[in-house]
Amino acid sequence: MQRLRLEISGAVQGVGFRPFVYRLAHRYGLAGWVSNTSKGVVIEVDGDTEVLAQFAQAVLNEKPSVSIVQNISSKYLLAAGYSSFKILKSTGGKREAFVLPDLATCGDCMLEILDPENRRYRYPFTNCTNCGPRYSIINAIPYDRPQTTMSRFRMCSKCRDEYEDPYDRRFHAQPNACPQCGPHLELWDSEGIILAKRDDALIRASEEILEGKIIAVKGLGGFHLITLASSDEAVRTLRSRKGRKMKPFALMFPSISLVSEFCMLSHGERESLQSPRSPIVLLKKRDDQDSGMCISKLVSPSNPEYGVMLPYTPLHILLMKEIGEPVIATSGNLSDEPICTDEIEALHRLEGIADLLLVHNRPIARHVDDSIVRIFDKKEMILRRARGYAPLPLSMDEKAVSVLATGGHLKNTLALSIGKNVFTSQHIGDLETVQALEAFDEVWSSIEALYNADPEIIAYDMHPDYISSQRARESQIRSIPVQHHIAHIYSCMLDSGVRPPLLGIAWDGTGYGTDGTVWGGEFFHLTGGTVSRIAHLRCFPLPGGEKAAREPRRSALGLLSELFDDPGQHLPSGAIIPAEMAIMKKMISSKLNSPITSSAGRLFDAVASILDLHQTIEFEGQAAMALEHAIGDTETDESYPIEILELAEKPMVIDWAPLIHGIIIDASNGIDTGIISAKFHNTLAEGIAAVARRVGEKKVVLSGGCFQNVYLLKRVVQILEKIGYKAFIHRNLPPNDGGIAPGQVMAALMMNSEK
Ligand code: ZN
Ligand code: ZN
Ligand code: FE
Numbered sequence: 175m176q177r178l179r180l181e182i183s184g185a186v187q188g189v190g191f192r193p194f195v196y197r198l199a200h201r202y203g204l205a206g207w208v209s210n211t212s213k214g215v216v217i218e219v220d221g222d223t224e225v226l227a228q229f230a231q232a233v234l235n236e237k238p239s240v241s242i243v244q245n246i247s248s249k250y251l252l253a254a255g256y257s258s259f260k261i262l263k264s265t266g267g268k269r270e271a272f273v274l275p276d277l278a279t280c281g282d283c284m285l286e287i288l289d290p291e292n293r294r295y296r297y298p299f300t301n302c303t304n305c306g307p308r309y310s311i312i313n314a315i316p317y318d319r320p321q322t323t324m325s326r327f328r329m330c331s332k333c334r335d336e337y338e339d340p341y342d343r344r345f346h347a348q349p350n351a352c353p354q355c356g357p358h359l360e361l362w363d364s365e366g367i368i369l370a371k372r373d374d375a376l377i378r379a380s381e382e383i384l385e386g387k388i389i390a391v392k393g394l395g396g397f398h399l400i401t402l403a404s405s406d407e408a409v410r411t412l413r414s415r416k417g418r419k420m421k422p423f424a425l426m427f428p429s430i431s432l433v434s435e436f437c438m439l440s441h442g443e444r445e446s447l448q449s450p451r452s453p454i455v456l457l458k459k460r461d462d463q464d465s466g467m468c469i470s471k472l473v474s475p476s477n478p479e480y481g482v483m484l485p486y487t488p489l490h491i492l493l494m495k496e497i498g499e500p501v502i503a504t505s506g507n508l509s510d511e512p513i514c515t516d517e518i519e520a521l522h523r524l525e526g527i528a529d530l531l532l533v534h535n536r537p538i539a540r541h542v543d544d545s546i547v548r549i550f551d552k553k554e555m556i557l558r559r560a561r562g563y564a565p566l567p568l569s570m571d572e573k574a575v576s577v578l579a580t581g582g583h584l585k586n587t588l589a590l591s592i593g594k595n596v597f598t599s600q601h602i603g604d605l606e607t608v609q610a611l612e613a614f615d616e617v618w619s620s621i622e623a624l625y626n627a628d629p630e631i632i633a634y635d636m637h638p639d640y641i642s643s644q645r646a647r648e649s650q651i652r653s654i655p656v657q658h659h660i661a662h663i664y665s666c667m668l669d670s671g672v673r674p675p676l677l678g679i680a681w682d683g684t685g686y687g688t689d690g691t692v693w694g695g696e697f698f699h700l701t702g703g704t705v706s707r708i709a710h711l712r713c714f715p716l717p718g719g720e721k722a723a724r725e726p727r728r729s730a731l732g733l734l735s736e737l738f739d740d741p742g743q744h745l746p747s748g749a750i751i752p753a754e755m756a757i758m759k760k761m762i763s764s765k766l767n768s769p770i771t772s773s774a775g776r777l778f779d780a781v782a783s784i785l786d787l788h789q790t791i792e793f794e795g796q797a798a799m800a801l802e803h804a805i806g807d808t809e810t811d812e813s814y815p816i817e818i819l820e821l822a823e824k825p826m827v828i829d830w831a832p833l834i835h836g837i838i839i840d841a842s843n844g845i846d847t848g849i850i851s852a853k854f855h856n857t858l859a860e861g862i863a864a865v866a867r868r869v870g871e872k873k874v875v876l877s878g879g880c881f882q883n884v885y886l887l888k889r890v891v892q893i894l895e896k897i898g899y900k901a902f903i904h905r906n907l908p909p910n911d912g913g914i915a916p917g918q919v920m921a922a923l924m925m926n927s928e929k
Contacts, residue, residue, distance in 0.1 A: 181214065
């Protein structure tokens with residue numbers, strides 16, 4: 175007889191781990207105990223050595239599907255003489271256990287809400303230890319009901335019995351509820367007058383949606399605006415009320431089979447859609463769909479893809495069953511503001527946007543948006559990280575002091591490291607509005623409070639004007655500035671696990687450079703302890719500075735001014751009216767309000783303008799996306815010439831001059847835009863390979879918003895492979911600025927350890 179002690183860390187609380195261990199111990203006839211601790215779960219069992227080994231193996235093999243074991247340590251000790259198996263009370267201590275993300279409704283709960291005989295029939299707040307809300311209802315850890323927004327609901331005796339029965343699926347399911355004791359729905363008009371309650375509210379809301387109305391629906395991590403996807407009229411109304419002209423809307427489908435009628439669906443895409451994470455997955459539209467249903471062209475105009483999700487709470491499942499066709503489910507806010515979470519607040523913030531509100535009385539502890547992923551090379555690549563993913567950490571090998579990072583300016587997130595784990599907050603958004611700033615402050619205090627963290631270092635972006643940077647400098651803690659693109663590279667290193675020596679390539683829209691120019695087409699050589707900017711794209715002026723981000727024609731004019739005396743002559747007619755042209759030219763020649771940039775994003779903008787795809791844009795990346803989409807099914811390996819200039823004591827320069835000349839000639843010869851675009855992308859990939867060869871590091875890290883471009887990413891990965899190099903790309907953190915904060919954490923840790 176011996177005693178086995180297992181200490182398990184990871185996402186092992188609130189997922190039915192202890193009852194699972196309880197049942198397992200009974201199956202093996204072992205006595206002992208299991209307990210939640212601040213670090214995870216501890217198990218002790220007495221038994222025969224061989225049985226103990228089998229038991230330990232079974233713990234790993236059969237663990238609850240939603241749990242994540244990060245580390246397991248086992249020790250054999252003297253038998254303790256246990257006589258039965260018990261679930262002991264949780265113990266306190268320093269909090270290291272993970273908070274789980276919100277999980278989509280499981281199959282068992284789904285069956286219950288659709289079963290007329292079940293007491294939870296049509297109950298929109300059904301959940302169990304395998305599914306349901308977590309991060310969006312937690313106020314503090316350890317994860318116990320009084321520490322969640324469910325604390326106001328007293329469990330009825332039936333729910334209480336389930337909660338206390340280790341053999342029940344709802345044993346210690348903190349948000350456990352039923353129609354008798356749990357939250358309920360209400361349908362409100364735009365003044366907050368109650369029109370219907372409970373199931374009537376749900377049915378009435380679905381009828382209004384089918385009528386073409388716009389309904390604000392309080393869901394898991396915030397409000398959606400829901401309206402019928404088939405109705406041009408409804409979509410047009412939503413666009414005008416929300417102030418969003420072209421940017422695609424996400425769709426929610428009632429079923430996976432209907433998704434496959436409208437979209438191409440690979441195995442990986444299907445898996446992502448149906449996973450407990452249940453993200454929005456970007457899917458290629460089918461052009462051969464004939465289900466008799468339709469989706470308005472206004473949902474995702476001039477875009478070959480839809481953003482699609484499946485219903486992920488009982489509320490959404492029941493609603494979608496009533497509606498029976500795809501709906502737009504876009505975040506409940508004005509464009510660029512964070513998602514709204516409170517029904518009283520929604521009455522004001524969504525006034526004039528939503529016709530009616532479907533609300534409930536389970537408070538949302540924090541906003542959690544829908545996540546967005548794309549399947550690239552069979553695996554998920556996260557583009558917006560929130561529901562289903564946040565706040566699960568990524569782990570480093572390096573154990574170090576606690577660092578908090580305040581992120582960038584656009585697509586802001588925060589990150590916090592404790593020990594080896596880096597926790598990235600849910601997506602906050604662009605820090606452009608008062609609401610966004612409030613959300614930023616809330617997330618900051620809540621992430622520190624949740625983990626009881628006391629960071630020793632604050633990392634932030636070098637940009638002097640970013641609010642996230644100002645906030646960091648105002649804090650009393652030691653702060654370390656991190657250059658934007660270096661943070662991108664570290665983010666991808668954290669994501670992929672790769673370590674120097676390596677070549678890091680960060681291509682995006684803009685970031686503050688250390689030499690007074692705006693960076694964005696950067697190559698860094700990382701060796702043991704140093705980071706050097708080894709190459710960048712050729713620079714050009716941006717007349718009007720910040721304005722260029724919304725007006726590709728400004729990038730084009732600036733870029734062309736480097737090559738021609740009369741740059742306007744190579745722009746499509748009417749792109750810039752003469753009066754504006756004169757002002758912009760003056761800005762360039764006098765170097766006033768014309769910052770110099772090496773940005774890859776602005777190079778894409780310039781080409782999109784020259785090819786007359788977009789002269790002005792509504793949302794970030796719109797012109798670059800149009801340029802990528804222009805390729806369509808075009809297949810060519812052709813490219814334009816590109817030059818690498820090697821300068822003494824200075825970074826190499828990738829000169830796009832021959833590339834731009836080639837494009838202008840092709841365009842004037844009437845060559846198809848798709849072919850020109852493909853050749854442009856191919857050329858950039860070749861430029862990257864040429865630099866990589868000169869640097870000679872076989873490991874190449876790719877980060878920054880430009881690598882959301884699938885054609886570019888694929889091409890670069892392939893060309894590097896061809897020359898015997900290996901590309902490391904983003905998977906778990908967004909390549910865009912949503913990944914900046916965790917990158918800042920790691921960069922600051924590296925800089926700190928060198929001192
Ligand atoms: Zn469930
Ligand atoms: Zn109940
Ligand atoms: Fe960036």
